[in-house]
Amino acid sequence: MNIREAKEEIEKAVRAYMARTDAGTLRVPLSRQRPLLLIGPPGIGKTAIMEQIARECGIGLVSYTMTHHTRQSAIGLPVLEQKQFGGKNYTVTSYTMSEIIASVYEQIEISGCKGGILFLDEINCVSETLMPAMLEFLQYKNFGGHRLPEGWILVAAGNPSAYNRSVREFDTVTLDRVRRMEVKPDLGVWREYAADKGLHPAILSFLQLRPERFYVMEPGHTGFVTGRAWEDLSEILLTMEELELGVEETLFAQYLQDEDTALEFAFYYRIYQKWKEQLQPEAILSGGREKWEKLSADNHLPFLPFNERLCIVWLLLQRLLSMAAVLREQQKLSESLRYFSDSLSVPHTEGKNEKQQEELLQEQIQERLNSRQKGLAVRKENGLLDSAEEEREQIFFRIVQACREQLRLTGDTAAVEERSRREIAKTEVQRQALVSGMENGILFVRYTFGEGQEMVVFLTGLTQNPVCKGLLERELSELWEENRQILNAEERENELRQRIGG
Numbered sequence: 001m002n003i004r005e006a007k008e009e010i011e012k013a014v015r016a017y018m019a020r021t022d023a024g025t026l027r028v029p030l031s032r033q034r035p036l037l038l039i040g041p042p043g044i045g046k047t048a049i050m051e052q053i054a055r056e057c058g059i060g061l062v063s064y065t066m067t068h069h070t071r072q073s074a075i076g077l078p079v080l081e082q083k084q085f086g087g088k089n090y091t092v093t094s095y096t097m098s099e100i101i102a103s104v105y106e107q108i109e110i111s112g113c114k115g116g117i118l119f120l121d122e123i124n125c126v127s128e129t130l131m132p133a134m135l136e137f138l139q140y141k142n143f144g145g146h147r148l149p150e151g152w153i154l155v156a157a158g159n160p161s162a163y164n165r166s167v168r169e170f171d172t173v174t175l176d177r178v179r180r181m182e183v184k185p186d187l188g189v190w191r192e193y194a195a196d197k198g199l200h201p202a203i204l205s206f207l208q209l210r211p212e213r214f215y216v217m218e219p220g221h222t223g224f225v226t227g228r229a230w231e232d233l234s235e236i237l238l239t240m241e242e243l244e245l246g247v248e249e250t251l252f253a254q255y256l257q258d259e260d261t262a263l264e265f266a267f268y269y270r271i272y273q274k275w276k277e278q279l280q281p282e283a284i285l286s287g288g289r290e291k292w293e294k295l296s297a298d299n300h301l302p303f304l305p306f307n308e309r310l311c312i313v314w315l316l317l318q319r320l321l322s323m324a325a326v327l328r329e330q331q332k333l334s335e336s337l338r339y340f341s342d343s344l345s346v347p348h349t350e351g352k353n354e355k356q357q358e359e360l361l362q363e364q365i366q367e368r369l370n371s372r373q374k375g376l377a378v379r380k381e382n383g384l385l386d387s388a389e390e391e392r393e394q395i396f397f398r399i400v401q402a403c404r405e406q407l408r409l410t411g412d413t414a415a416v417e418e419r420s421r422r423e424i425a426k427t428e429v430q431r432q433a434l435v436s437g438m439e440n441g442i443l444f445v446r447y448t449f450g451e452g453q454e455m456v457v458f459l460t461g462l463t464q465n466p467v468c469k470g471l472l473e474r475e476l477s478e479l480w481e482e483n484r485q486i487l488n489a490e491e492r493e494n495e496l497r498q499r500i501g502g
Contacts, residue, residue: 006049198325
């Protein structure tokens with residue numbers, strides 16, 4: 001299965017294992033709650049999906065990489081205790097609480113989430129002394145006499161032996177007590193994720209041309225490339241370009257540790273840079289057939305090699321996807337401000353003057369801010385707050401604090417409401433700009449390259465983004481219906497190819 005299918009299976013398991021009857025008992029008894037074991041090559045997103053599942057299900061998450069643990073840190077330290085059996089006193093060995101189990105209890109205390117996921121990565125690479133205890137934990141969820149709290153699901157992950165010399169195989173008895181899932185790299189699934197995350201267009205277009213370069217990891221071969229490497233490379237490329245630091249070709253080999261892949265991408269990146277400077281995507285998406293005709297004629301766009309045409313399509317596409325991401329965040333910010341504004345009520349207390357009413361409103365705003373900040377702190381501590389939401393919340397708090405200052409200086413009790421209206425107006429401007437950009441982008445691609453593979457790539461990229469797809473269907477319905485036939489024809493052709501190949 002691919003990583004998306006694995007995520008769906010784990011989400012279902014979490015919901016099933018946490019479900020209770022009307023009487024309050026677990027629908028799936030603890031003894032039947034098999035741990036989930038993901039086996040797959042490194043760098044395909046096993047850890048990332050755990051964070052996504054925790055956020056989406058609103059539960060806790062504690063992660064450990066087991067290769068960093070000794071037997072003592074995982075199980076606990078031995079202590080001597082006096083116990084009585086059959087009327088006689090004996091000295092017996094017990095253990096302090098496992099560091100791992102203790103971390104789960106600490107997470108419950110901090111976050112208030114009584115349920116969650118304990119994720120143990122690289123579980124089949126532990127030391128020889130720790131392996132027996134790990135097998136017992138998989139079977140009985142028990143470390144040194146201390147049990148995993150009820151409501152916490154055990155998920156483990158490991159690499160196949162072909163990718164790691166330290167791997168230890170599980171025996172049949174252990175495998176019969178876990179839900180084993182084989183996970184394989186899948187470029188199609190990763191590409192949807194990458195486009196939504198706004199990864200670098202040069203990477204996305206390059207992998208569309210050379211899909212075999214997405215995941216390079218052959219047993220016995222020293223060079224390798226993973227999905228994690230492409231995502232990390234994208235992050236540094238986008239940052240360096242924004243800061244105008246200059247990108248040297250040696251950078252690529254630091255992330256893409258397969259020489260041929262690094263060299264090929266370095267060559268393709270130069271092409272990307274050339275067209276980014278020559279065409280300026282923002283200018284194309286602002287429209288104008290005369291502008292398109294001149295660009296096309298001056299640069300001989302229809303006659304370029306396919307790799308360069310694809311690079312141009314992705315430059316336009318990624319600009320639109322970036323606009324969609326900004327719009328999505330702006331919509332969420334506007335909604336937060338509107339909700340916050342609606343929750344406030346200007347006090348009209350009998351016998352209170354305007355200054356006193358202002359003070360009461362200030363107290364009301366501060367009370368709501370404190371409550372919101374507390375909730376966000378809990379979610380962040382629990383790993384449920386992603387970077388985009390955290391940044392949006394910081395903007396939200398700055399806006400509300402500015403409104404409070406305006407209230408203090410001018411007595412304007414409608415400051416938050418007015419700012420909310422301004423943010424909604426800004427959202428509308430961004431929405432119109434995106435709709436116009438998509439329309440111009442489709443017309444440009446059709447005018448310049450026709451209705452071939454370039455248009456299929458462009459439309460597919462737009463429809464994989466929920467914001468763009470929604471606007472296409474609502475705001476550009478005629479243009480969408482016109483071009484949807486191209487995608488339908490492509491799907492039918494792919495199905496036919498698969499049947500013939502089969």
